[in-house]
Amino acid sequence: MSSPATPPSPRPSAGKPSAATRRKPLLIGAGVATAALLLGLASYSATRPDDPTTTTVRSGGTATPGAERTGGAGAVVEEKTGAFPELEKLARRDAGDKLAIGRADAPVVLIEYADFQCGYCGKFARDTEPGLIADYVEKGDLRIEWRNFPIFGEPSENAARGAWAAGQQGKFWEFHAAAFAKGAKEKGFSADRVTTLAQEAGVPDLGRFARDMESDEARKSVKRDQDEAYGLGVSSTPSFLINGSPIAGAQPEETFTEAIESALAAAGGSGAKKS
Numbered sequence: 001m002s003s004p005a006t007p008p009s010p011r012p013s014a015g016k017p018s019a020a021t022r023r024k025p026l027l028i029g030a031g032v033a034t035a036a037l038l039l040g041l042a043s044y045s046a047t048r049p050d051d052p053t054t055t056t057v058r059s060g061g062t063a064t065p066g067a068e069r070t071g072g073a074g075a076v077v078e079e080k081t082g083a084f085p086e087l088e089k090l091a092r093r094d095a096g097d098k099l100a101i102g103r104a105d106a107p108v109v110l111i112e113y114a115d116f117q118c119g120y121c122g123k124f125a126r127d128t129e130p131g132l133i134a135d136y137v138e139k140g141d142l143r144i145e146w147r148n149f150p151i152f153g154e155p156s157e158n159a160a161r162g163a164w165a166a167g168q169q170g171k172f173w174e175f176h177a178a179a180f181a182k183g184a185k186e187k188g189f190s191a192d193r194v195t196t197l198a199q200e201a202g203v204p205d206l207g208r209f210a211r212d213m214e215s216d217e218a219r220k221s222v223k224r225d226q227d228e229a230y231g232l233g234v235s236s237t238p239s240f241l242i243n244g245s246p247i248a249g250a251q252p253e254e255t256f257t258e259a260i261e262s263a264l265a266a267a268g269g270s271g272a273k274k275s
Contacts, residue, residue: 005118005151005237083263088244090228092145098167101133102143107267108260110142111241113149113229116159116179116189118237120250125180128253136260146176147225149237155189158213160222162194165212166203174201243267 091109094100102109110132114121129144136142148163150156159179166175178184178200187193191213198209212218229239240247240256243263247255 005115005120083243083245083266085244087232087241087246090241090244091143093143097145098170099146099148099164099172100143101173102137103140104143106137106140106143108136108142108243108263109145109241110256110260111145111147112238113147113225113234113240114238115150115152115156116163117150117152117156117185119185121238122180122182122185124238124250125176126182128250128256131253132256132260135257141264142260146172147229148222149226149229149234149239150222151237157222158191158194159189159197160225161213161218162189162198162209164218164221165209165215166198166201168212169203169205169209171198171201171203175203177201 088109090111092100093104093109095104097104112121112124114124132142132144137144146163148160150160163172163175163179166172175197178197179189184197194213195206195210198206203209236248238248238250242256242259243266245259245263247259
């Protein structure tokens with residue numbers, strides 16, 4: 001079991017939310033503010049230092065210390081806050097979204113807020129996501145939407161903009177795989193290194209890639225995702241929403257399959273649960 005990564009303190013200036021962003025939960029309604037508080041709690045409880053027990057936040061918002069699983073520092077459990085219709089609406093379902101995979105009308109949407117420098121994001125990408133794609137995305141039951149949430153300074157920002165730029169040439173997921181490959185994080189995410197990753201990902205026009213990566217459009221896209229995450233109270237990576245139900249951390253695959261199956265049942269789908 002793995003807890004999410006948290007940014008160093010103080011948070012790098014490039015990733016600080018604006019005053020407008022900090023007000024967002026209040027501006028978009030009490031329902032979202034409540035859900036945002038619970039998602040923030042999920043992020044916090046998944047990263048508490050040296051707590052010998054874990055906390056599950058159950059439907060209705062009650063916290064139960066040590067429920068279901070316990071362990072040493074870094075052990076976490078699924079954060080069961082229930083589904084919130086307001087959070088479910090954050091799924092963009094844009095058929096032209098280059099940073100998403102799966103049918104735009106899939107009954108379940110998994111949104112991931114992640115940073116390419118986050119080791120636990122890499123663990124999810126390597127160990128869990130391929131199974132979800134095979135079992136659910138390819139069968140039309142699930143859509144995965146990526147949100148760039150760089151929280152570790154300039155290298156994270158470089159990787160986020162590089163991922164967006166790769167997506168403009170239809171190579172986001174190939175870039176995603178290269179950036180999350182074992183050992184990739186240790187090589188850093190300088191601008192030159194990000195270009196090398198784009199080459200490894202098969203991005204055909206590296207000149208266009210470089211221009212796209214440094215464009216205002218790339219920066220605006222990353223900021224949009226960041227503002228969405230900060231507005232929800234997300235304080236660590238990876239953090240997820242599955243049809244409006246929050247999960248924090250690179251949890252075991254069964255945590256995600258159970259959440260997806262539950263969402264499918266609620267949507268009237270059949271699912272593809274493994275025996």
